[in-house]
Amino acid sequence: MRILHTSDWHVGKVLKGQSRVEEHIAVLRQVVEVAQAERPDLVVVAGDLYDTAAPTPDATRLVTRALSALRNTGADVVAIAGNHDNGAALDALRAWAEAAGITLRGSVRDRAADHIVEGRTRGGEAWRMVALPFLSQRYAIRATEMFDLSAAEATQTYADHVGRLLATLSEGFGPDTVNLVTAHLTVIGGTMGGGERDAHTIQAYAVPATVFSPGTHYVALGHLHRAQSILAPCPVHYSGSPLAVDFGEEENTPSVTIVEVGTQQAAKIRQVPVTAAVPLRTVRGTLDELAKVKESDGWLRVYVRERPRAGLREAVQDLLPRALEVRIDPSLVAEMAAADSSAQARRAGRAPGELFSDYLRSRGHADPAVGQLFDRLYGEVRAS
Template sequence: MKILHTSDWHVGKVLKGQSRVDEHIAVLAQVVEIARDERPDLVIVAGDLYDTAAPSPEATKLVTRALSALRSTGAQVVAIGGNHDNGPTLDALRPWAEAAGVSLRGTVRDSAAEHLIEGETAGGERWRLVALPFLSQRYAIRAAEMYELTAAEASQTYADHIGRLLSVLCAGFGSGTVNLVTAHLTVVGATMGGGEREAHTVMGYAVPSTVFPSNAHYVALGHLHRSQQVVASSHVRYSGSPLAIDFGEEDNAPSVTIVEVTADTAPRVRDVPVTAATPLRTVRGTLAQLSEVDPGEGWLRVFVREMPRAGLREEVQALLPKALEVRIDPDLLRELAEAPGARAAQRAGRSPRELFADYLESRGHADEGVKELFDELYEEVST
């Protein structure tokens, strides 16, 4: 059978105030076109369909249309909720999804059968897929209790609960069937893409690859935005996001993953590039150097190697209209902080204006206009 694996669409994403609706329309249209060309038997969307738990009507329309279009290619379509999605809201869409021929799983239900999806390809290959949406630490414990595994003790870790859940959900895996898992989580040893929500990728949320059964033919993961294979006893892979979510991901290569596998053979995996999104770039330099930059077609993050002053952002944006983020170069700030004579402000007996002026001086910033703006702001807040 052939599988198209994608994840982390983040529809509704706004980048530094810039809507990316048009980019998402183009990206998802390209994903659908890839599905038409590749003719997969199954499409897996491994979570984070939306960028926010309260998506706009426009974002909801775009996601539902994309899922319907993928189904219209003839593939079975399975999508799960991620940490950015509102799981109960996705579950509320299940009547629509079932009518459209899409299997949608937003939250963990009290029946293991809810998370087992089975099918058969046109060529007669049978497949079985365990679909596990994102689980917070609190709900991982609750889910473990629902399946009456063992008492959920406070000392047990998130990884313990995920491992026990998967053990129960995958208990039916056997020979003669392509056994698949999709989940939205962080695996130890995988590389972050750069734009993930940190609280759900670290701080006890990472799990070892041993939580996945060794008899799974392919594990389709979402959550980390960089396409990569994870070292494991089964074939565990992140498809990555089909577009760079923010400037931390500008070096990623957006793609979807195509998998060809049978019950008796190891999966053959390849990435298909997705190029429809506007590229993201970081440029740096003085104003003179930035005036020589070819802006190209991408959105820009600009690190300016100039002393801070009022109006500097506007000067940069006049040179580079597609600059969405303008910052003083962090390397320059570090050099100023480490320069001989740099000192921390002494607070005792000093007014807010004096402290702010001292901070500006420590950063090499002597602009009286900024001090006056601070005075106006401080007076407005304090009165």
């Protein structure tokens, strides 16, 4: 069977105040075009359809239209919630999704059957999928209510609970079906893409690749925004985001994943680039150097090598109108901090008049008369 695997759309994303709705329209149109060209039997969207838990009506309209368009290619469509999504809100759309022939799973339920999806390819090959939406630590124990747990088992780690959950859900995998898993997880060994939410990628949320059954033919993951495969007992792959979500992802190659797999065929994985989004770039330099930067068709993050002053941001944006983020270059900040520390050491134990004379010299105003005036005024203040 052929699978199109995508994830981490983050529809509704605003980048430093810049709406990206037009980019998302173009990106999802290209994903649909890839599906039309590749004719997959199954499309998997592995979480983070939205960027926030309270998407706008426009964002909801865009996601539902994209899912419908993918379904209209003739493929089965399975989509799960990620950590950015509101699982309960996605579950509220299940009646619409089922009427449209789309499988949508927003929250982890206490019925194992709710997370098993089955189907057949155009060629009649049977497949069975475990669909596991993002599971927070808070609800990890509740999700394992389908088991009889001892007190000791109930206090085990997040990874233990996820492993137990996946093991139970995978029990129905057999030799005559293509066995699949989709989940929104951080797997140990994965490389972050650069724009993920830190709170949900820390070690407490990481699970070992051994949570996946060796009998699984392909694991379609979402959560990490960089496309990559994970060393595991079975083929485990992140599709990555189809657009760079933040400037930390400017080096990523946005894409979707195409998988060819069967009961007697090992998964063959390839990436199809998605080029419709506006690229993100970081540029550095003084104002004079930035003035020589060629006009860019991307969104810019600018690290300016100038000391902070009023109007500096505006001066940069006059030169580079597509600059969404303007910061003092971190290397210059470090140099200034080192200089301040050195200056403080030089000032230690010195008389006020000497310090003021040094200040005048640093500003090019080494006037003895001004120094004498400072000494007189300083003496009057101390005497008062």
